[in-house]
Amino acid sequence: MTVGLDGSPESAAAARWAADEAELRGASLDLVHAEEWLENPPLPVTTAEERRQWAEAVLRDTADETRRVHPSLKVDTRRVGGLPSLALAHAAEDSDMLVLGSRALGSVRGFLVGSTGAGTVVEAVRPVVLVRSLDRGDNPPDGARDRGPIVVGVDIHQRNEELLAFAFEEASRLRCPLVIIHGWSLPPVLSYAPDLDPGVQQEMAHGITTALDEMISPWHAKYPSLQVESRATIGQPAIQILDAASTAALVVVGRRIRHSAFGTHIGPITHAVMHHAAAPVAVIAHE
Numbered sequence: 001m002t003v004g005l006d007g008s009p010e011s012a013a014a015a016r017w018a019a020d021e022a023e024l025r026g027a028s029l030d031l032v033h034a035e036e037w038l039e040n041p042p043l044p045v046t047t048a049e050e051r052r053q054w055a056e057a058v059l060r061d062t063a064d065e066t067r068r069v070h071p072s073l074k075v076d077t078r079r080v081g082g083l084p085s086l087a088l089a090h091a092a093e094d095s096d097m098l099v100l101g102s103r104a105l106g107s108v109r110g111f112l113v114g115s116t117g118a119g120t121v122v123e124a125v126r127p128v129v130l131v132r133s134l135d136r137g138d139n140p141p142d143g144a145r146d147r148g149p150i151v152v153g154v155d156i157h158q159r160n161e162e163l164l165a166f167a168f169e170e171a172s173r174l175r176c177p178l179v180i181i182h183g184w185s186l187p188p189v190l191s192y193a194p195d196l197d198p199g200v201q202q203e204m205a206h207g208i209t210t211a212l213d214e215m216i217s218p219w220h221a222k223y224p225s226l227q228v229e230s231r232a233t234i235g236q237p238a239i240q241i242l243d244a245a246s247t248a249a250l251v252v253v254g255r256r257i258r259h260s261a262f263g264t265h266i267g268p269i270t271h272a273v274m275h276h277a278a279a280p281v282a283v284i285a286h287e
Contacts, residue, residue: 002030002092003099004084004120007058010101013133017280018099019066019073021129024173025096028074029066031059032091034084055079085119089126097127097282102274121255121274121283122266127166129250130274130281148279149177149229152252153241153269156182156211156232160254162286167252168219168226170282177227179244182212183237208232238272248279257285 001022005011015031022029033055059077066075080087092098100117121128152167154160164180171178186201209232216230233240245251253270266274266283274281 001025001027001097001099002032002088002095004088004091004101005031005033005058005062006101007054008101008103009133010103010131012062012101014099014101014129014131015062015066016069017129017131018097019070019075021097021099023070023073027096028076030091030095031062031066031075031077032088033059033077033079034087034091035079035081052079085123088120089123092124092126092128095126097129098124099129099131102130102132118266118274125257125285127285128283130283132278132280147176148247148249149179149244150174150250150252151179151181151241151244151248151279153181153183153237153254153273154212154215155237155254156208156215158254158256159286160215163252163254163284164216164219166282166284168223170250170252172223172226174249176249177229179248180212180216180228180230181237181240181244182208182230182232183235183240184208184232185234185236205232205234238269238276241269241273242276245273245277245279248277250282251277251279252282252284254284254286257287 001018003011003015003018005015015029019029021027035051035055056079059079063075063077066073078091080091082090088098088100098120100120102117117130121130150167150171152163154163167178167180186204209230212230212232216228220226220228231240231244241251241253251273253273255266255270270283274283
């Protein structure tokens with residue numbers, strides 16, 4: 001497990017979340033500080049020596065606290081150089097996942113995934129988990145784990161193997177329910193038809209529900225004891241996922257790997273979930 005640290009409360013929350021996850025997986029924890037990681041340093045740091053001392057103090061203090069809470073967990077620290085998004089993605093290449101912090105937008109219901117965090121999500125081939133640091137009464141503070149379900153958003157028209165593998169394995173590991181969501185809309189030509197036969201919509205809904213059930217059937221067979229709920233509902237997928245995420249322990253969404261420098265690297269649904277879900281968000285790269 002790799003954690004990107006920048007000295008912020010959000011990265012400290014990410015370290016706490018990752019330490020719990022590493023202990024569940026029987027994995028070690030790698031605390032990493034990437035040079036130039038900070039967009040807005042919490043204190044003025046000027047010289048190279050001051051930056052080095054400050055980064056080492058952040059790593060040392062976080063490692064000490066993690067070892068205090070998880071005495072059996074192997075914790076390593078290191079500093080890496082280069083463009084932070086690339087450096088963090090490279091540092092996590094051999095890890096189960098990369099965990100980063102993201103911060104709330106004040107009183108606005110939303111979160112800020114900075115350019116480094118968003119850039120790292122685009123560059124990383126390993127799962128990236130974004131963790132909040134919250135103090136609202138209805139959410140677990142400082143990266144603590146909620147006992148709610150894992151929520152995964154899927155598209156029955158795309159590949160979902162990587163998302164489902166991650167979500168089912170994580171739900172099995174945490175022994176929590178799994179909610180699988182596919183949001184869909186009527187074709188525009190039908191949406192504006194005033195005399196649309198209700199049976200047409202029902203037939204479409206039945207076909208989509210059947211396709212969703214068939215897609216997850218092999219995973220049911222692999223994890224027979226896991227409590228799984230599938231939902232194929234009309235509505236914007238991001239809104240459907242965010243509604244379910246309000247009580248989730250973790251939200252899982254996908255990102256298609258694009259080998260071209262052009263085009264969108266994070267789709268609109270994943271982008272919306274990254275910026276608005278209060279629960280930790282796992283972004284899974286897939287072809």
